Amino acid sequence: MGASKTAHFTQKQNEIAALMKALGHPARVAIIDYLLTVDTCICGDIVNELPLAQPTVSQHLKELKNAGLIKGSIEGNAICYCIDEETFSKFQNFLSEVFGKIKVQKNNCC
Amino acid sequence: MGASKTAHFTQKQNEIAALMKALGHPARVAIIDYLLTVDTCICGDIVNELPLAQPTVSQHLKELKNAGLIKGSIEGNAICYCIDEETFSKFQNFLSEVFGKIKVQKNNCC
DNA sequence: TTTTAATATTGCAATATTACGATAAAGATT
DNA sequence: AATCTTTATCGTAATATTGCAATATTAAAA
Numbered sequence: 671m672g673a674s675k676t677a678h679f680t681q682k683q684n685e686i687a688a689l690m691k692a693l694g695h696p697a698r699v700a701i702i703d704y705l706l707t708v709d710t711c712i713c714g715d716i717v718n719e720l721p722l723a724q725p726t727v728s729q730h731l732k733e734l735k736n737a738g739l740i741k742g743s744i745e746g747n748a749i750c751y752c753i754d755e756e757t758f759s760k761f762q763n764f765l766s767e768v769f770g771k772i773k774v775q776k777n778n779c780c
Numbered sequence: 781m782g783a784s785k786t787a788h789f790t791q792k793q794n795e796i797a798a799l800m801k802a803l804g805h806p807a808r809v810a811i812i813d814y815l816l817t818v819d820t821c822i823c824g825d826i827v828n829e830l831p832l833a834q835p836t837v838s839q840h841l842k843e844l845k846n847a848g849l850i851k852g853s854i855e856g857n858a859i860c861y862c863i864d865e866e867t868f869s870k871f872q873n874f875l876s877e878v879f880g881k882i883k884v885q886k887n888n889c890c
Numbered sequence: 891t892t893t894t895a896a897t898a899t900t901g902c903a904a905t906a907t908t909a910c911g912a913t914a915a916a917g918a919t920t
Numbered sequence: 921a922a923t924c925t926t927t928a929t930c931g932t933a934a935t936a937t938t939g940c941a942a943t944a945t946t947a948a949a950a
Contacts, residue, residue, distance in 0.1 A: 671903075671904050671905060671937085671938045671939045671940080672903090672904050672905030672906050672907095672936085672937055672938050672939080673904075673905055673906075673937095673938070673939085674805060674806060674807070674906095674937090674938070674939095675806075675807075675831065675832065675938085675939080676806055678806075678831035678832075679806035679807065679809070679810055679831075680810075683806045683809045683810050683813065684806045686803070686809050687803065687804055687805050687806040687808070687809045688804075690800045690801070690803040690804040690809070691800070691801070691804030691805070692804075693796070693797065693800040693804075694797055694798075694800040694801030694802075694803075694804040695784060695797050695801070695907090695908085696784060696785075696786055696788075696789035696793045696794045696797040697784070697785075697789065697908095698797070699789070699793045699796050699797045699800070700789055700790075700793050702878070703793065706878065706881040706882065707881075709881075714925090714926060714927080717926090717927085721785065721788035721789075722785065722788075722908095722909075722910090723909070723910050723911080724910090724926085724927075724928095725909075725910060725911080725912090725927095725928080725929080725930095726908070726909050726910065727927095728927060728928055728929085729907095729908080729909080729928090729929095730908090731927090731928095732928085744916095744917090744927095746917065746918070746926090747916065747917040747918055747924095747925060747926055747927080748917090748925085748926060748927080749926080749927065749928095753882055755882055758878070758879065758882055762875065762879050765872065765875055768812070768816065768868070769868065769872050771816040771817075771819075772816065772863055772865055772868055781907085781908045781909040781910080781933070781934050781935060782906085782907055782908050782909080782933085782934050782935025782936050782937095783907095783908070783909085783934075783935055783936075784907090784908070784909095784936095785908085785909080805937090805938085807938095823896095824895090824896060824897080827896085827897085832938095832939075832940090833939070833940050833941080834896085834897075834898095834940090835897095835898080835899080835900095835939075835940060835941080835942090836938075836939050836940065837897095838897060838898055838899085839898090839899095839937095839938080839939080840938095841897090841898095842898085854897095854946095854947090856896090856947065856948065857894095857895065857896055857897080857946065857947040857948055858895085858896060858897080858947095859896080859897065859898095891950100892949100892950085893948100893949080893950070894947100894948080894949070894950085895946100895947090895948075895949090896945100896946085896947090896948100897944100897945080897946085897947105898943100898944075898945070898946095899942105899943080899944065899945085900941105900942085900943075900944085901940105901941095901942085901943100902939100902940090902941095902942105903938100903939090903940095904937100904938085904939090905936100905937080905938080905939105906935100906936075906937065906938090907934100907935080907936065907937080908933100908934085908935075908936090909932100909933090909934085909935100910931105910932090910933095911930105911931090911932095912929105912930085912931085913928100913929080913930075913931100914927100914928080914929070914930090915926100915927085915928075915929090916925100916926090916927090916928100917924105917925085917926085917927105918923100918924080918925075918926095919922100919923080919924070919925090920921100920922085920923075920924085
């Protein structure tokens with residue numbers, strides 16, 4: 671098939687999977703990395719930072735934007751991108767839950 | 781194309797992306813969820829918990845195993861699965877870094 | 891030893907993803 | 921206005937993913 675049966679899972683599971691999927695490509699991890707290192711918004715500089723053609727980078731940026739992980743605002747003929755803290759916060763909350771549960775697990779048999 | 785240009789990114793970026801990708805499907809998130817709720821290893825029970833056919837579940841388990849997120853040990857004619865804490869720990873460390881950097885970012889313009 | 895039960899593998903169809911050249915769109919510059 | 925710059929979109933090829941039926945594998949049970 672190739673299409674995920676999203677309807678059969680909880681909304682939360684689908685949400686988390688979507689966030690994970692958005693970060694499930696090294697180029698998109700690299701974009702986030704870069705946005706973090708520059709420590710501010712970036713207006714038209716991302717393409718030069720990545721070893722990929724401009725349309726490909728644009729596509730990756732679109733996916734990060736769709737996932738809510740970054741925000742973009744038009745600044746003249748360039749576009750400013752930055753991390754969307756709110757979504758990352760949501761992400762972090764989920765992960766805290768998961769890691770919290772892992773720590774409680776004591777009776778491992780594997 | 782369809783193949784990621786992994787060679788052009790750092791090892792860390794590729795590693796993180798691989799972990800994220802492994803969790804980038806609701807079925808695999810559901811499997812982790814389930815392993816966490818039962819609070820112990822599970823021997824032969826995962827297929828019944830998911831709305832997917834047995835070969836499909838087996839495939840998802842294989843991917844989680846390849847990513848190092850779960851461990852499986854043979855227990856008679858069943859197989860015990862549980863969370864691999866070490867990999868999750870690695871995962872958590874990366875995320876702490878990211879979230880740490882986000883908090884430092886003050887001069888947001890978006 | 892035959893059967894049963896649990897999991898894995900194979901093969902395949904449907905769909906999604908990745909990447910990029912060509913082109914479009916839109917604001918800035920001349 | 922004509923051009924340049926920056927980003928987006930379209931079209932398309934190559935590859936990957938998802939899902940399942942059929943089948944294989946392996947160990948327990950009868």
